[in-house]
Amino acid sequence: MSYAVMVLGESGAGKSRSMKNLNPADTLVIQPIRKPLPFRSAGWGAFSKDNPDGSVIVTDNIPNIIKCVVNAEKWGKKHVVIDDAQYIMVNESLRRSAETGFTKFTEMAKGYVDLVHAAANANNDVRVYFMTHIQTDDFGFSRAKTVGKMIDSQVCLEGLFSIVLKCQARDGRHFFSTRTNGNDPVKTPEEMFDSPEIENDLAAVDAAICDYYGITQPQQQEQPA
Template sequence: MSIATLILGNSGSGKSTSLRNLDPARTLLIQCIKKPLPFRTKGWVTRVTLKGEGNVIQTSDPMVIEKILRTAPHDVIVVDDYQAVMVDELMTRSSEKGYEKFTDIGKHAFNVFQAAGARPEHRRVYILAHTQTDDFGQVRMKTVGKMVDQTLVPEGYFTIVLRTEIINGQYLFATQTNGQDCCKSPIDMFADQHIPNDLAAVDAAICEFYGITETA
């Protein structure tokens, strides 16, 4: 069983930037929105095709993402801007009547979350997504509306949920809930309520906590 982590935050709050210290040689990045990375990208190469060379794949197809999660050999996989997957599917099927499309969107997300946790036990998956505030003032992962929210609680599929915060100009991850969000992490995994938004440091802490010392 792999370690799947959900990273949530508003646009511009440091989610994508947190990748900056990950080792490109051991990481696969799935970009759900085609955009330049917000840091110097030495070592990060976009694949022209899914079977080509490179460690950046650009796709918003949930079935392709699920297949990659189940088959890619990389130690670390990052899925950036996952909410775009649901938005793209909704827009593609916007002319359809009825609720079936919302059921399908929820099911596809469920399959991706399940695949993220079903890799070999030494591997890690990080899914990054935007946040929304519900009618009760709770901050959670952004989906495509109440029809999906009623059937899918993304945070429930993850033991670790971090949220980006900017405090006094510092870009940070919150590691535990403030009572109005869904942040969570195992006791003693992280030393503080807020840590630097460095995904490489997060990955190191996860490996230390779970005793991951080498790849299989």
């Protein structure tokens, strides 16, 4: 089975930065919004049928993203990172801004839930990281950012994940929180991480997940269909 992981954080907290120690040859980064990576990224080229050694795809189309998750392992990719994942819903909401009624919100929620389910249930050992902006409600509780209360009332996104990390920056240091502070949905399996704060390094997180679940890495690589 595949493994879905949510990574929360304010803009600038270090979500995208945490990817810099991943190997671009076995990483697939999906960008709903095209933007440069925030680190030296000469080896992170565009991924396509003509360039299967590439690493970056720009799309916010849920069926296309699910296809990437399902096929990632046979393409030689060990991890899929959906950067700025909240823009999957934001972009669809803007495209459908002229529509009235509540149906569109139900459809957006269902589409995103279907994506998370696909990321957690693909027939491979790929880890899928949802890098997501954070929002704080009137009571001071932080959660994954969506496109509004109509979505929030229908689904608790964090509840779909067994691993929820939080990116933070303090005193010039970027790090992940692995345990809740009581006002956020951070959670990790028992004994996966020894410390409530770990380095802002997605490669190290990925290694810890593989060790915890006994994941072995595939060797075969095929070109995308």
